[in-house]
Amino acid sequence: MRYGIYLLFVAILMGCQQNEQQKSDQNTTKKDSLTKREVSPRLVIHGGAGTILRKNISEQRRKAYEEKLSDALRAGYSILHEGGTSSEAVVAAIQILEDSPLFNAGVGAVLTHDETISHDASFMDGATNQAGAVAGIQTVKHPILAAYLVSINSKHVLLSGEGAQQFADEQQLERVEPAYFITDRRLRQLRELQKKKHAALDPFIKDRKYGTVGAVALDKDGNIAAGTSTGGMTNKKYGRIGDSPIIGAGTYANNNTCGVSSTGHGEFFIRNVIAYDVAARMKYQQYNLKKAGDSAIAELDKKGGTGGIIALDTKGAIHMPFNTAGMFRGYYTDTSGIVVKVFGE
Ligand code: ASP
Helix, strand or coil, rough: HHHHHHHHHHHHHHHHHHHHHHHHHHHHHHHHHHHHHCCCCCEEEEEEEEEHHHCCCCHHHHHHHHHHHHHHHHHHHHHHCCCCCCHHHHHHHHHHHHCCCCCCCCCCCCCCCCCCCCEEEEEEEECCCCCEEEEEECCEECCHHHHHHHHCCCCCHHHHHHHHHHHHHCCCCCCCCCHHCCCCHHHHHHHHHHHHHHCCCCCHHHHHCCCCCHHHHHECCCEEEEEEEECCCCCCCCCCCCCCCCCCCCCEEEECCCCEEEEEEEHHHHHHCCCCCHHHHHHHHCCHHHHHHHHHHHHHHHHHEEEEEEEECCCCCCCCEECCCCCEEEEEEECEEEEEEEECC
């Protein structure tokens, strides 16, 4: 009898515990789904920094830039809005900018000293720490797609030249002739720059119109991804590779801190590891995104580097600092809609 009462007591106790557990499971699920629902997706992009002044750019041209940036934001954000991932949004937005002759990536990329094309691109997933990049490629139609596929289908991080193109073939990526990317405008720019080669400053450095493209996205699950694509710098020689395909310099993403895409004078971004520097300031100094971004650009400025970054954190903060006259940039959130900017404020 006594044993029977004891068993009953244990059974009731276990039942209570189970209920508590169920309740707490339910609470966690409720909390989780609430947290998940609370993450409102967003996308930030850039189309390069540089000497972008009102007097240098016609109204018509500015509008063309703004329209293309808006197209890219729309394409990337609609993926996020429909529940797609930040990786998909970054790749989609960058592909649109690569297809436009306005920017220094894909079609319309700047030309090397030998009047040819040499594309660099990188991609990083802030949830998995996976990263992929390609450098010095000439015939892959969408370099950002190649970089993304390196991040998911290769055990390496950075592939270059012919090998990267072979990898692109294995991934069945579309290839085109280098001429597909070359525009008259870039040919003219290159020749003008080469004519100035006796100027006091190295003509390579004097060309302060950048135009690399990049994107950083936050999806509904709170995951960040970042990517960057470029033709590099006009008149580059000796197989020069800039910061854009260098993880930590041109691109960085980590769900614990932020995602960053850079544009500017690549050598300075490499030496100062700018994209990672923003994340490191958040991680080790507990800076918020704005302070981290501003101080990284201040450091770049101190070292004599020019350019800018776009950055986004998991709380949804967006920051787009630069030390050039302007930067083609924009973002899309559910509350702001599409916002695009060109000049400094
Ligand atoms: N950062 C690029 C490079 O140095 C250039 C750019 O941002 O336009 O290759």
